[in-house]
Amino acid sequence: MGSHGGATAEGQSALLAKLGVTEESIGCPIRSSMDTVEVGRLDNGMSVRIDCLAHEADGIVLFNRIKPHTSFRAPNESGLAKMLAIGLGKQSGAETCHSRGIDAVPIYIDAMARMKLERCKVLFGIGTIENAYDQLARVVLLDRDGMLEAEQPFLEEAMANMPRLPLGPVDAQTAEGQLDVLVVDEIGKEFSGTGMDPNITHRFSSPKMKGTLHISRLAALRLSPRSNGNGNGAARADVVTQALEEAFDREAVYANALTSTVLAQAKIPMVMPDERSAIQAVIKTCGAEDVTRPRMLRIRNTLQLEYFYASEAMLPELRDRPGVEIIGNLQEMRFQDGILADRWEESRA
CATH class of the missing domain: 3.40.50.11440 (LarA, N-terminal domain)
Incomplete structure (x- = not known):
């Protein structure tokens, strides 16, 4: 497991347990x-x-x-x-x-x-x-x-x-391949070793890796409990929530960053009090010609992309994209005490 689990035997066993891998579940000893x-x-x-x-x-x-x-x-x-x-x-x-x-x-x-x-x-x-x-x-x-x-x-x-966001390569003459805002509900080690897969977001830690999509602003809202505090990947966002920051275990993240020599992955972006204010911040600063009509997608995480939310400005492009089916109607984003009220189980109903 390399340096995962805070680079300790106990931490690696605990990380496996969070992922459901225990001696009881696999029927044999686990030695770390x-x-x-x-x-x-x-x-x-x-x-x-x-x-x-x-x-x-x-x-x-x-x-x-x-x-x-x-x-x-x-x-x-x-x-x-x-x-x-x-x-x-x-x-x-x-x-x-x-x-x-x-x-x-x-x-x-x-x-x-x-x-x-x-x-x-x-x-x-x-x-x-x-x-x-x-x-x-x-x-x-x-x-x-x-x-x-x-x-x-x-x-x-x-x-x-691999799954992909429903966007083509960047076209300088059109909006194709360009997204004003991407909202990622959850990052975590079970979704990607980097918490938020740059093969999906096209935000790579290595300058030699070039993406074919351009996302102006990205908000990450929560850290999955299974990550055991390893908030690796939060650094690739522009804004995170206070809840994500509070779940951030510096010791676990720093162990990964020091081992990989990619210190940038241990940084924490701007922190907003809740999910509403985090989303407001990325929309306000995305640079769209009309911030009331941003080109915006919201995904559950970078591993599960079967369902996603799209803003009204994205609909003409998505209607013509092969493999995309629009299954809902336009609705305002709903919040309860600053937290998104629309959960993914509801979107699949």
Whole structure:
């Protein structure tokens, strides 16, 4: 789990429990340790380490979701190679892999994973690929021999399956691909490793990652309870709520930021007292020609995009977009004590 869970064994076990992974639910012991064993060094002297418990085991079965990374593009991004290089490297291995900056991470993921495949007791890997509705689409078994190359076509499939906001690429002559306001109800580790997936928002932490959408203002309203206080991703918003800030565990966020070397992800944007004032702030400052008619979308999170709210100014474009069905009528945003009264269960009724 790299540096997740505050980079402590207890924190990582607690994070798993929040996600429903317990000894009772899976029917076997869960052992957690931050101790690692060095299995070798790269040509530049960089230490390659693996979890001590995995090193002591009779065999290692890798398991991970294969998906695009949030900070770089490479033949192998988030998947079995990354789990082997960073996840099983624990905090010390993750820190080493990130030590030369985010742009070098895919180089070291490849080198470290290959060394561990050669020197550790990896049996095989299980990769999962999801569809655009956060559902399991495919399970693949990969032999240890040629695992990194075999994983690459499934990354392409996962990228094609990803959900997207219903917008085309930015067109300088029209409003296409440009959004005045995006409201994200909830950010969290169960939605994305970065809390709010930049593959959806097109707000990347790496300057080398260029998005094809432009969102003028973004408000993040809440931090999911399952995140255990890890508010990683809040920094990519322009405005957050006081409730999100109060749920923000600096120790957990800082551990991630220091390990990844991306300190910007630990920042907190402007904080507003409640959801109403946060939404008002992003509308007021979005730069729309008419702030009473902003091009605005509201989503539940960056993982579940099957349903969304759209402002009146978006309707002409959305009516003509393939795959989009307008299922409700125009209505004012409703608040109760400054909190949005419209919840997602209601929108699906």
